[in-house]
Amino acid sequence: MSELRKQYVRALNQYFQDGSSGSHHPAVALGEALQSIGPEELVLLHEQSMHILAASAEPEEALRYYRLSFVFLMELFAHYRFQFRHVHSNEQVLEELRNLLFKTHNSFQSVASKYENVLQHMDSGIVIFDSEGFVSFVNVMMAKFLGMPRKTLLGLDLPGLAAHSRLSRSFRRLVVKLHREMFLYRLRYHEVIDENGRHYLVTATYGEELDGDILISVKDITEFKKIEQSAYQNDKLAMLGKIAAAIAHEIRNPLTSIRGFIQLLRPHLAQLGKDEYARIVIGEIDRANDIIYEFLNSSKPSTPDKKQVRVVDLLKEVTLLFESEAILKGCDILLEDLPSSTTVCVDVKQMKQALLNIIKNSLDAVGESPQSGRGVIRISAAEQGAKVAISVEDNGTGMDYHTQSKLFDPFFTTKVEGTGLGLAVCYRIIKNHGGHIQVDSTIGEGTIFKITLPLC
Template sequence: MLSEIQETIVKSFQVLQTTQLVKDKYENILEHLDSGIILFDRNGMLTFINVQMARLLGVSRSSIRGCSLTQIIRHSQMGRFNKRKILRIYKETIIYKKRYHELSDENGRYWLLTVTYGDQMDGDYLISAKDVSDHKQIEQTAYQNDKLAMLGKISASIAHEIRNPLTAIRGFIQLLRPHLLQLGKDEYARIILMEIDRANDIICEFLNSSKPSAPQTITVPVLPLLKEVVLLTESEALLKGCEIVLHEGQSALNISVDVKQIKQVILNIIKNALDAISDLGHYHIGIINLEVKEDLDNAYIHISDNGKGMDHNTLARLFDPFFTTKLSGTGLGLSVSYRIIKNHGGFISVNSTAGEGTEFIISLPKV
């Protein structure tokens, strides 16, 4: 009889030991999970908190174990930001009974909180926090891209629709022109036609630039092409007290490009350089250097300026469509240039230091 009791006690002890081992194992897993977990009993007392959740709340686990919610909020170790965070979680999940709540921490990371309670929890409240920053970033990028694509489409369709009435106005002015001539007002007709043509040009340029077509490539020497662009910009440079220097090193280098599109890219970059230089005021002596280099596979067009340069924020968003720091800029110049060069199988890189200047390097595959 005694040995039977002994056997039962030993067995019970073994079962207890195994149960304890299993409990320890699961607790260990929960403690080191990458999601935060906190458990309150039906009286609002904290019964479990894992490492991640303690880190999120900015307190040591030992100091809040067994505390009630009120004691946690009054905890001396906890900063004001975290106290407010807990109060918000309490309000959203317990008072408003929301099962999900999203919050961001002081490092800018996003956390999705899920609350579980009710019959299956035996009166306990389980709150888990999952780091969803990466999902959030993907979501925001997708939203941003959608917005930009939509904006691009709307602006392109508005530009397109403005062209139709302009064509009608142009036609009627031409019909009226002989009558205006009789009245000695031909000058008016000339100005109207000129202005309509200018508006049309702007729209065409916008429509072309917001959607560069496939390049119609021909093989051309790179230096004469650069010379032509420099000629186009020289008068503006002169007005801004700036010198454009074309270094004629690799005179015989050929590239296979859509000449119109590449001219547009170089023009965009030089115009930006002129703006960056004139932002430094009249007394700053601006200089823009153009130079061609090459290696085995590529030709490199270097365009550098001693303008105001760029900070990290501008550099990071430089090629984004509609990103501009100028009052009258569209922010399309570089995004279109980037796409044009990519369509040619090349790439654009940038080095810039705020207050010192900027260098753009256009790389194009050699013929």
């Protein structure tokens, strides 16, 4: 039976390729083998062979195979007049044939429904124009794109679709444009943008495999475009960052030379009563160097040199550095009860830099706050499973949602003389340590920075 099935598949496939004009030859090629089986076995053989051919075909091609296969099967019955060994009358023969064909027809309908369901629920819009230019099939997504019911679209041609009252003005223009560029000029691909800025990729499939039909598919590629533009923008920023870092590095050398010569000239300027000029120049050079240092730190991530350190020692050391500045600004820095045995493995220099930036921002926020009363910055730490959470809370001016969302972006700052690099550097340092930083702030009430780091 397996050899007969192979012969049947070859004959059936040849019939599909040659068309009805060559149908006699594939049937005759099966020879005497078919006369040794009954009609039930033939229908079963036909169904098995169809499953083999349809499994390797495209959905539209498989549907065409099934339609042609009925003609092929009927020709076989007509040519060979199969002997029915277990029936006794023509009425029984016809009834059995009718039942067998009905069973095969149901199988075909099941496969056809499966392929149609696949087409209906694709994320691309699908519409098929028949050889006369009328819509013969349209799926749910295409109807959604056009904003029209599927039943309304069936039977329309392109001019009728473009003139339809329920079609939006933007899609009407698109339909006219597609008619010109895809139907008249036979372009296969076209990208369009609607009035809302959404991008669509339109693909047209022509050819004999569709029996003169034209299949149009439309896919919303807006998100892909955003990703593409974002990647392109990131590439540009990365290149710009490399160039800027190289320039910043080179600027430091002449600044160092200028600072040295100013220091040498400072005694002479002091004799002339111009020592203030020297002090201002040196201060501005130092400020420029600080900006360049922060920029180079943010553009050249370095691998942390981790050492085990107690959290309480790290926070106490950082707090001591701000005691005098806090007194001048009328602010209290309070260290809450800290776990004495909790340790983290961090690059101490980098983590100090991150904490100093955060506390400095809190001090600035408290100093700018118009509310009466003394400013307070509370620093606390607590173990949370395999991590430690460090909180820096102030009662300063607070921030709105827009500011919070951009807080860690490079060069974003709300300060007149800020560089916008401090918190960006903090974010990078904490990420490099496998940690996480988040901010919660309310205007007029204050801000909480929460840093989470893994324990040793």
